[in-house]
Amino acid sequence: MSDWLDGKRALVVGAGSGIGRAVVDAFRQEGARVAVLERDPLKCDALREAVPDTPVTCGDATTRAANDEAVARAVDAFGGLDVLVDCVGVFDFYRGIGELDADLLDQAFDEMFAVNVKSHLHTVKAALPALRASRGSIVLTESTSGYFPGRGGVLYVSSKFAVRGLVTTLAHELAPDIRVNGVAPGGTLGTDLRGLGSLGMDERSLGSTPGRAEELAGRVPLRVALSGADHAWSYVFLASDRSRGITGTALHSDGGIGVKA
Template identity: 50%
Template sequence: MPEPGLLAGQGVLVVGAGSGIGRAVAERLASEGARVVGLDLDGARLGTLPLADRVVGDACVPGVVAEAVERAQAGTGRLDGVVCCAGRFDFYQPICSLPPSDLVDAFEEIYRVNVLSGLVVARVAADALRASRGSLVLTVSSSASWPEGGGVLYGSSKWAVRGLVAHLARELAPEVRVNGVAPGGTARTRLVGLRSLGQDGRVADGPERDERIAAQTLLGVAASPADHAGTYLYLVSRALSPLVTGTVVPSDGGRGERIEAGRTPGVGEERVG
């Protein structure tokens, strides 16, 4: 008989589970015995995942999130963990290239998806997570520490998510641990652009991007979504991280250290840009 996983019998909700890092996290948590419910705008992408249940809808809508929380509790009677991976990218769009009205629309779209979704999920799931002394994990980015890896719209939204981690950890303590994972550049993530800027059909991926990502890390690798999944598992699991809260864990192959070295004369081999 196989050994029970780290999350055996636990109910977990993964928001943005249909693709990229969210998909890899859902698969990894399920492999550890969790009863995973996936929430995503694209129901077709949820269909092939090893999910206990799935909800198709917008994570910024409280009623949709409430349904997902309810389904995540259905099998075990509790919600032990929530992971938020929903997001939009700006493809390095300079704000000075935009008419002011387009800037307003782009801001509202990217902050709604990248920031408001985390707030809505935290609010709707708070009581259930308190009852289980569970864990909330938000997806930040290396762009939340350095002005790299995106434009000002994307980067500033991820700085805001970094703030959510700190403030929610304080507000939901002592019952709920709140942490973040800050991935660096990741291959095959289907980073989707902003509909308001006509970027919705554009996806960041391809061999050239893989090579660029690898060159910008100390480890010389282009991370895959699965490479980050263990960090999320660590933060979701109360057995592995019982005292960790209010923390953002970098998962960037040393990209941040290379950026800092590149800004210090005589330390970095080349400037990372």
Template identity: 75%
Template sequence: MTAGWLEGRRALVVGAGSGIGRAVVDVFLAEGARVAVLERDPDKSAAIGAALPEVPVTVGDAVTRQANDAAVTAAVEAFGGLDVLVNCVGVFDFYRSLLDLDADVLDVAFDEMFRTNVLSHLQSVKAALPHLQASGRGVVLLTESTSSYFPGRGGVLYLSSKFAVRGIVTALAHDLAPEVRVNGVAPGGTLGTDLRGLPSLGTAGSSLGDIPGRAEELASRVPLQVALTAADHAWSYVFLASDRSRGITGGVVHPDGGIGVSASPRKRS
């Protein structure tokens, strides 16, 4: 039997209860990593604990320093250190343009979006950093989006928050070298996740995964004509967490069906 790509690696996955984070947990374990998680939703956390008793689960809000410190402590106590920090936390704005946002709600919606999508990423890296530096092969993987690069697949708050995550990858890759590599994964629209909206916009109970016809819609707008799942994206995280990407920092993998080359339709004779 060949060794897994992440044999011996010790990882913390933040936002691991469903969707992309949950798929990352499964494939990291399959590739030989030991994995701890931080997740806000108590039911999703309990489900991970029941399915994967070897995984230390911390229930808490990744926006806070306290929850991230607790999750890092749990991981380090269980594994003796930490090599990889993955953050898959995120919320969505269901395509609201500035035209559709009431002025009254803008400041609260901004805070909700940026605290969850941006501050949680900074907090998790900050909490893990001493251990990632001590690892000698530390890796940070943050979840961007096609919305970190292109308009149209989210509203103005989601897009700007995802551009900010892209900025964090660039800034931290610069600041944390050579001890820690920092890269992003920028998935395209994804099937079967539970990406939620914002309380202030009345969409906290809505899930992007619930939209009817999403598979056909996703496939129809990318050159590769694929509708990708969280499990598809998880392999990009495996590559960037492994020593096979040891020369890569400040980079990004785009598992998105080729959206970057779809600007104009291909001419056919």
């Protein structure tokens, strides 16, 4: 065990698989105590079995009640909260505006922005008193899709631009008490990022795309297919006191796509 997060008390939202699950492991490895919020009951059961000393709240992060419960359980268990991480997300499998059925647009928009944006707001709102008390930090999950075209459809990309806006405005509003940053991962091996239920995509997982490792490595300069564990260390750094002078920015764990010719 290292000590980058020694003594830190963290809540990870969307912790049942992919990047969120990797963040739980990395935080614990670095000395943090971690509580989690996860919607999927099977993933909640798996978390309880794998990390029995971790407070697990099974609930929907798009709701106030689930976030209030998760924060309360973390504070009750640990005596406070120093770090909030949100890894909740849903995908649209590259659906462009020309491919969206006008009859489904309202439902698809509401679902996308509820999961990818409103959940972050509910989580931050619930955790705000505890984070102010500890002068803590927040790390939200952005995406390379919020910086470069073609990495998602019109709803997903616009929702990730909104998360960029949350990082910027929250960092401004909550300084000097709370630091707010983002991690903008590129494509991820092993993700269970699901599609929009309103578009009939909720049984489809991005991580099960055939040939995904080769496709991910082939589109970035470093020729790497990154896993959740690869991304997790960016969250560790931003949550640690080693980044105490950093707020309102994002780390780009994306294989160097920004310098692609």
